[in-house]
Amino acid sequence: MQVDQLKEDAASSSRDFSSRMQQLDTENSQQVTNLKSLKDRFYRLQTGYTQDVYQTQLSYQVIRRELFLDYDAMDNDPILSSALDIYADESTTKNEYGDVLTIKTENQQVKEVLESLFYDTMNIEFNLWPWVRNLCKYGDCFLTLEIAEGEGVINVHPQSVYYVTRTEGLNDPQRINRKEQGIKFTVDPDKFGKHEYDNFEMAHFRLLSDTNFLPYGKAMIENGRRVWKQLSLMEDAMLIHRIMRAPE
Numbered sequence: 001m002q003v004d005q006l007k008e009d010a011a012s013s014s015r016d017f018s019s020r021m022q023q024l025d026t027e028n029s030q031q032v033t034n035l036k037s038l039k040d041r042f043y044r045l046q047t048g049y050t051q052d053v054y055q056t057q058l059s060y061q062v063i064r065r066e067l068f069l070d071y072d073a074m075d076n077d078p079i080l081s082s083a084l085d086i087y088a089d090e091s092t093t094k095n096e097y098g099d100v101l102t103i104k105t106e107n108q109q110v111k112e113v114l115e116s117l118f119y120d121t122m123n124i125e126f127n128l129w130p131w132v133r134n135l136c137k138y139g140d141c142f143l144t145l146e147i148a149e150g151e152g153v154i155n156v157h158p159q160s161v162y163y164v165t166r167t168e169g170l171n172d173p174q175r176i177n178r179k180e181q182g183i184k185f186t187v188d189p190d191k192f193g194k195h196e197y198d199n200f201e202m203a204h205f206r207l208l209s210d211t212n213f214l215p216y217g218k219a220m221i222e223n224g225r226r227v228w229k230q231l232s233l234m235e236d237a238m239l240i241h242r243i244m245r246a247p248e
Contacts, residue, residue, distance in 0.1 A: 075137060117153060138219055140217050141204075143159070144156065163188055163189065166183065166216065168182060
């Protein structure tokens with residue numbers, strides 16, 4: 001009986017508390033009677049966010065080549081060059097059977113086709129090492145796939161990261177109907193005489209470790225770029241100091 005009485009008291013007290021509860025309008029949004037103001041407030045918030053993302057991607061697109069020039073200069077440093085070599089060596093180490101890439105499937109026909117593609121057509125035993133090194137160096141690696149009807153991929157051609165641009169979110173109905181995911185690649189200039197490539201015509205390898213670099217990847221040596229610049233400035237300052245002290 002005492003337990004039932006306690007439950008009834010708790011229920012009544014909770015009802016009394018809920019009846020006394022009030023919601024405070026801390027932002028005074030309820031005082032605004034014009035619905036257009038609320039709508040504008042929401043649109044301003046969303047539009048500002050969209051513009052910030054667009055400006056970030058646009059600014060990164062502008063400085064992409066500047067970053068690549070820094071990466072090329074960093075590659076001349078013996079320590080950083082050795083680090084990139086180690087990344088490529090560890091990524092292309094052969095297993096106990098002497099294979100760089102192991103294909104595991106229950107379908108023997110699929111295994112034979114993939115082994116012919118990777119080892120005979122793409123020749124990964126020779127080409128995979130520089131591809132991985134460029135991927136670690138720039139964060140991206142672009143390969144143009146030469147496709148023949150009825151035969152599939154018959155050859156691959158590496159593209160320079162300086163001249164390839166990836167575009168996403170295309171609103172072309174024909175492109176979406178062809179299941180190309182609204183992605184295209186623009187190469188300018190292109191040594192093969194073609195300016196735009198569809199998604200299935202270009203293999204894009206990227207290191208997705210930072211979303212600020214999307215739709216591209218982040219290089220493995222990006223975190224050391226600031227320290228490398230500081231070291232370069234210190235070396236220049238020391239050289240200038242010695243030149244100034246030379247007449248003494």
